[in-house]
Amino acid sequence: MIMDMQSVADILRSHGFKVTPQRLAVYDALQNTTEHPNAEMLYNMLLPRYPAMSLATVYKTMEIFDQIGLAQVLNIGEDSYRYDARMENHPHVRCNTCGRVDDIMEFEDEAIMNQVAKLSDYKLTGRQLYFYGECPKCQGKKKKYN
Amino acid sequence: MIMDMQSVADILRSHGFKVTPQRLAVYDALQNTTEHPNAEMLYNMLLPRYPAMSLATVYKTMEIFDQIGLAQVLNIGEDSYRYDARMENHPHVRCNTCGRVDDIMEFEDEAIMNQVAKLSDYKLTGRQLYFYGECPKCQGKKKKYN
DNA sequence: TTATTAACGGATAATCACTATCCATTGAAT
């Protein structure tokens, strides 16, 4: 769960990818935020320290991270993908008012998987569970999204 | 759950939208398929009978249906949206091999909603549950997606 | 340490699903 830069470098190399300052910087930025940034948010987070950073590099890096299991891609029903460095499969909640996306950790989903497997006849390999509502701070405000 | 064309017409009118042959045709096509088509699939389904149909009309119609509760929009992690005329909230499963998307009906999700509400402090209003795996026909074949 | 080279980063063009715009046509209220 905790992933230091040495481990990230090892995983990159073990999959035949080079270890570059940009890739480590992207990983570091993603790991040190809880806001599930999209590519542009990551780009803007990195720009102050890496003025030469390119948005294309962020996309290419995230594609690699997704491939080799260093990040997962979220499709929360917005116009862009969001990224998450937490690799344990867990549900997400988005606030319809402020747009923030939170992790739901410690969610027990084995019962769900069994129920779905039984109802569907599929051999299940993954899942994405998204919930929508009002976050604690926004309850009572007027909706902005959806 | 069963929605005849008269009811569709009434719902459109009651929301201030006009009833047009195109809108009824789109609804009819969507209701009579189980494959969760995206806009282009719907467009191609309609083309033989409505040669003047426009892809833009499909998109505009689906946006209205989504607004007034005649269809729901799915984000299954593909490059396009899929649509579903079944309005009861229910999970979906996509086959990683053939790409088909199936409904999971009769899924009991009250326990999940309660669990998530407790873990998140959100006031929940909706959810989208997506599962991935191999459909019965594809089990044993080699993966095509993801 | 240097040489070599395939992979990489950055800039930018291209792609493609979706949306906005424009205008002739049409549903529906009078």
Add this chain to the structure above:
DNA sequence: ATTCAATGGATAGTGATTATCCGTTAATAA
């Protein structure tokens, strides 16, 4: 039947993501 705002179709525009190109760099070997 008349009127007119809403609509459909054609098409241009948008914006997130991807592909391309080329000078640079990480990694391996000399």
